[in-house]
Amino acid sequence: MRMKWFAAAGLSLLAMGKELSYTDKGEMVFPEHYREWVWLSSGLGMSYDATAQANSDLSFDNVFVSPEAYRSFMATGTWPNGSVFMLEVRASHNRGSINQAGHFQGDLEAIEAHVKDNGKWAFYSFGKETKPGRLFPRDAGCYSCHEQHGAVDTTFVQFYPTLLKVAQEKKTLEEKK
Amino acid sequence: MRMKWFAAAGLSLLAMGKELSYTDKGEMVFPEHYREWVWLSSGLGMSYDATAQANSDLSFDNVFVSPEAYRSFMATGTWPNGSVFMLEVRASHNRGSINQAGHFQGDLEAIEAHVKDNGKWAFYSFGKETKPGRLFPRDAGCYSCHEQHGAVDTTFVQFYPTLLKVAQEKKTLEEKK
Numbered sequence: 001m002r003m004k005w006f007a008a009a010g011l012s013l014l015a016m017g018k019e020l021s022y023t024d025k026g027e028m029v030f031p032e033h034y035r036e037w038v039w040l041s042s043g044l045g046m047s048y049d050a051t052a053q054a055n056s057d058l059s060f061d062n063v064f065v066s067p068e069a070y071r072s073f074m075a076t077g078t079w080p081n082g083s084v085f086m087l088e089v090r091a092s093h094n095r096g097s098i099n100q101a102g103h104f105q106g107d108l109e110a111i112e113a114h115v116k117d118n119g120k121w122a123f124y125s126f127g128k129e130t131k132p133g134r135l136f137p138r139d140a141g142c143y144s145c146h147e148q149h150g151a152v153d154t155t156f157v158q159f160y161p162t163l164l165k166v167a168q169e170k171k172t173l174e175e176k177k
Numbered sequence: 178m179r180m181k182w183f184a185a186a187g188l189s190l191l192a193m194g195k196e197l198s199y200t201d202k203g204e205m206v207f208p209e210h211y212r213e214w215v216w217l218s219s220g221l222g223m224s225y226d227a228t229a230q231a232n233s234d235l236s237f238d239n240v241f242v243s244p245e246a247y248r249s250f251m252a253t254g255t256w257p258n259g260s261v262f263m264l265e266v267r268a269s270h271n272r273g274s275i276n277q278a279g280h281f282q283g284d285l286e287a288i289e290a291h292v293k294d295n296g297k298w299a300f301y302s303f304g305k306e307t308k309p310g311r312l313f314p315r316d317a318g319c320y321s322c323h324e325q326h327g328a329v330d331t332t333f334v335q336f337y338p339t340l341l342k343v344a345q346e347k348k349t350l351e352e353k354k
Binding site: 041046101102103107108149161 | 212213215216218219220221222223224225235237239241244247267269273274275276277278279280281282283284285322326328333335336338339353
């Protein structure tokens with residue numbers, strides 16, 4: 001039945017149960033197929049620092065979520081245990097091929113993960129590597145910022161336009177700025 | 178066997194054979210699950226017009242490809258018949274929630290498709306609708322621009338960083354600017 005549901009929803013089978021696993025040192029195993037997961041949105045040069053330079057070394061942020069978590073969110077507006085978000089940071093370029101204005105994406109700069117396990121969220125850093133990711137220390141700024149500002153269960157659903165509508169419908173959006 | 182392959186590759190089952198179909202008027206049926214397809218890249222305000230204003234009404238371009246076409250490209254560096262690209266254009270916003278600089282994505286502005294069928298490519302326009310898409314006339318600029326500048330078989334692989342590496346490895350990149 002579960003496989004049938006996945007097939008009907010057009011979602012990945014491989015990903016089931018393999019999105020989140022750890023080494024015996026407690027590092028997160030790199031989810032090598034994350035670019036085939038469900039993409040949520042991309043931003044360019046986003047910053048909560050108003051003094052950030054608008055045009056210096058802008059990076060794109062691409063966010064992907066594991067297929068099973070996506071399915072659950074579309075049905076409930078909430079994230080189940082085992083949810084994995086992958087943040088991919090890429091360089092931006094202005095001129096290239098026929099492009100004369102605006103920005104397109106270039107080389108990988110960093111990969112980070114945000115995962116929910118046993119009811120708790122954690123962040124892992126992979127850098128540019130596919131080796132297991134290191135846990136961000138619990139006092140790192142990512143934890144407090146996501147807790148204070150993430151609109152659904154510490155995640156930035158306010159920046160994912162298609163999920164935002166689901167959270168509004170399901171009334172799971174928290175009043176955060 | 179084919180289903181097994183799809184499962185092993187983590188790709189969609191639903192999408193098989195349903196990505197590209199037409200009404201009896203020759204319009205393209207809207208592929209309602211395209212946001213669960215494989216995302217290729219997003220650009221912001223891209224233009225081949227050097228006089229384009231850098232900061233006025235910038236839009237994001239998000240490109241998705243049908244899972245079966247993606248699988249084929251990763252194996253061969255080429256696009257099979259039945260390949261479907263979906264271009265989603267969204268508004269960009271600068272200030273919102275905690276964001277003070279840079280751009281995040283907003284409302285849908287337009288959806289277009291680029292499809293390969295019987296060896297020929299065609300473009301369809303959906304606007305903001307999920308109704309069947311109208312064929313762009315053959316003298317529309319999209320055809321000549323993609324033919325002249327698309328780096329692989331009229332597609333802009335030069336702007337999709339992960340596919341660009343595959344095309345380089347498979348030696349399917351055409352010498353275009």
